[in-house]
Amino acid sequence: MAFAGSDPASGQPEVPVTIKLLVAGGFGAGKTTLVGAVSEIRPLRTEEPLSEPGTHVDILDGVERKTTTTVALDFGRITIRQNLVIYLFGTPGQERFWFMWDELARGALGAVVLADTRRLAGCFPSVDYFERRHLPFVVAVNCFDGARRYHPVDVRSALDLDPGVPVVLCDARQRVSARDVLIALVEHALQEIERHRAQSAWAAAQ
Amino acid sequence: MPSTEDHWLDEEAGPVVRPYALTRGRTRPVGEYLDLIALVTAVRGVEVDRVSLDPEHLALLRMCRLPASVADLASDLDLPLGVIQVLLADLRARKLISVHHPTPPAQLPDAQILREVADGLRRL
Numbered sequence: 001m002a003f004a005g006s007d008p009a010s011g012q013p014e015v016p017v018t019i020k021l022l023v024a025g026g027f028g029a030g031k032t033t034l035v036g037a038v039s040e041i042r043p044l045r046t047e048e049p050l051s052e053p054g055t056h057v058d059i060l061d062g063v064e065r066k067t068t069t070t071v072a073l074d075f076g077r078i079t080i081r082q083n084l085v086i087y088l089f090g091t092p093g094q095e096r097f098w099f100m101w102d103e104l105a106r107g108a109l110g111a112v113v114l115a116d117t118r119r120l121a122g123c124f125p126s127v128d129y130f131e132r133r134h135l136p137f138v139v140a141v142n143c144f145d146g147a148r149r150y151h152p153v154d155v156r157s158a159l160d161l162d163p164g165v166p167v168v169l170c171d172a173r174q175r176v177s178a179r180d181v182l183i184a185l186v187e188h189a190l191q192e193i194e195r196h197r198a199q200s201a202w203a204a205a206q
Numbered sequence: 207m208p209s210t211e212d213h214w215l216d217e218e219a220g221p222v223v224r225p226y227a228l229t230r231g232r233t234r235p236v237g238e239y240l241d242l243i244a245l246v247t248a249v250r251g252v253e254v255d256r257v258s259l260d261p262e263h264l265a266l267l268r269m270c271r272l273p274a275s276v277a278d279l280a281s282d283l284d285l286p287l288g289v290i291q292v293l294l295a296d297l298r299a300r301k302l303i304s305v306h307h308p309t310p311p312a313q314l315p316d317a318q319i320l321r322e323v324a325d326g327l328r329r330l
Contacts, residue, residue, distance in 0.1 A: 003272060017319055018243040019323060043284070068226070084323065107241055110311075189311065193314075
């Protein structure tokens, strides 16, 4: 059971904490694989109005005009303990589903950007998006079989990342490796929160 | 034995009822925004007027006797998130559910909870 109505020991309701983490990256970078490796992945869909670029793809001539489209999301849950639960959301890969990102990013603790070094450009939009929103993120280089291994320093340079953004290597299929990516993200987000608090306290003291 | 009327309708055929037909065409929920990870709990001891509610409303009420997230409810009921948000807003307007909004990470009163999350992940 993920959540209890109240703490049986004290009878006092314990405030449940839910944490949202996003998994982004280009098409085929391994988002679904990573979410499935660390959590019980479940189907989640949303029905959204068609954006203009998508209309060209989805229009059905001679049939009623389709005004909504179904977007499937990867969704996973990790129960740390009762009343402390992580929710993972894989962001939809295609650019015409950008409108979903704002809803997903709202209140998120941070994001994993999965990078496939064979198609590094696939993760540029995700990096741009999280930088602009000031959402803490880590770049996880998914080491596919047969793909040339890059050093994190090279990936950092190719993506022009801020020095503070962690770059980690991972195998999204492996539970422990995928878990370590999430740990790196939570620790990075924690550092960012503490850094902002220290800055605010310093500013208030001036 | 399935009736002859429905044997040509399989999952490939897509939904027979357009999703937002369940909400009578409403695509925007009323009231405060319901986050995907907001927790919803059915209010106990309240008389439920079953006649004026749809089966999906009643199913949601059954599923959130213990706190459940908006995303979990959408996945369990296999309905689009947007539809679930509209239906839950209906229940909230009737005071049949209570909503616990998630705390934005930067406003967590104690960063210790995030250390607990990292430690919990290490035990996975």
